Amino acid sequence: MSDESTAANTPWRGYVPKSLPEGFNFPATHQDYELMCFLHEEILRLGGGWKQFCAEVPTLIRRAIDEVIDTGRSGRFLIDELEKTEKTYIGTKVEILLRNYLGAPWGKLLDLNLRGVEVDIKNTVTGTWYVPPEAFGRPCIVVSADEVRSTFSIGIIVARPEILNKGNQDKKRSISARGIRENAHWLLRDYPYPPNFWQQVPVPIREAILSSGKGTKRVAALFRKFMRQPIPKKVAVGLAQQEDPMRRIRKGGGARDEFVGEGIVLLSGQYDRALIHELGLPVCARDEFISIKAATSAEEEILKRGKKI
Numbered sequence: 001m002s003d004e005s006t007a008a009n010t011p012w013r014g015y016v017p018k019s020l021p022e023g024f025n026f027p028a029t030h031q032d033y034e035l036m037c038f039l040h041e042e043i044l045r046l047g048g049g050w051k052q053f054c055a056e057v058p059t060l061i062r063r064a065i066d067e068v069i070d071t072g073r074s075g076r077f078l079i080d081e082l083e084k085t086e087k088t089y090i091g092t093k094v095e096i097l098l099r100n101y102l103g104a105p106w107g108k109l110l111d112l113n114l115r116g117v118e119v120d121i122k123n124t125v126t127g128t129w130y131v132p133p134e135a136f137g138r139p140c141i142v143v144s145a146d147e148v149r150s151t152f153s154i155g156i157i158v159a160r161p162e163i164l165n166k167g168n169q170d171k172k173r174s175i176s177a178r179g180i181r182e183n184a185h186w187l188l189r190d191y192p193y194p195p196n197f198w199q200q201v202p203v204p205i206r207e208a209i210l211s212s213g214k215g216t217k218r219v220a221a222l223f224r225k226f227m228r229q230p231i232p233k234k235v236a237v238g239l240a241q242q243e244d245p246m247r248r249i250r251k252g253g254g255a256r257d258e259f260v261g262e263g264i265v266l267l268s269g270q271y272d273r274a275l276i277h278e279l280g281l282p283v284c285a286r287d288e289f290i291s292i293k294a295a296t297s298a299e300e301e302i303l304k305r306g307k308k309i
Contacts, residue, residue, distance in 0.1 A: 058193035071238030091123035
């Protein structure tokens, strides 16, 4: 790192942990080895350990993207439907949620202060990270997400001038592909995160669901089309695009009423876990629903015993 960026805060110099932190795999011969080990260990300490980090960050990435897409209010479903400026805001969301998850304070210049080391957070949905002048020569947490593959990466790199491309009009400089390849330490690389449900739904099917009506009609069409498949509550809520969206699922004017006479039952991952297991259906999270129409006498008996039909 440059002299001006390292003179004041170099708590990692000579840093030797009692044992290498879990998930740490970075060449010991690299000039940033001590810094990477220091930051890796601090991130895991703040994040509750390796297992907690691997569980929380994928959900965090999904939430950041979903909050910007905002289907319920925007009527859009995919990241590709966002404007360029909105895609940029995903990076801001990732920064906010990651800082909140770690509970780390702001730095004086950059996004985080990790035990005396200022770190910037850079996110990309295009594969290119842009670094502002104030972060030149400083460590950056780099994050990328691939909505098609439902995988993301999160790592650390020191944004030295020699690994940065020429600047743009904002004086920001992108990190070169070679720079990433030879200098990034990946905490998680091409790691799965919860998929965008609509990413796997062909547009004609999505349009057919939307054209079925409003609110309850749409939600009912969704569960008719994707029976025996867990569907997150937020998918149904976004589709409803109305006040009190959960009313579009429950009885009393919701999708369950739409299914009367069709033999379709809507089960909750929170309240019907045992029934879902007995039916041999896919495991549902607490915030997921699954629809089923009995295909055998055994399934019909289970649903009757559960007072669902």
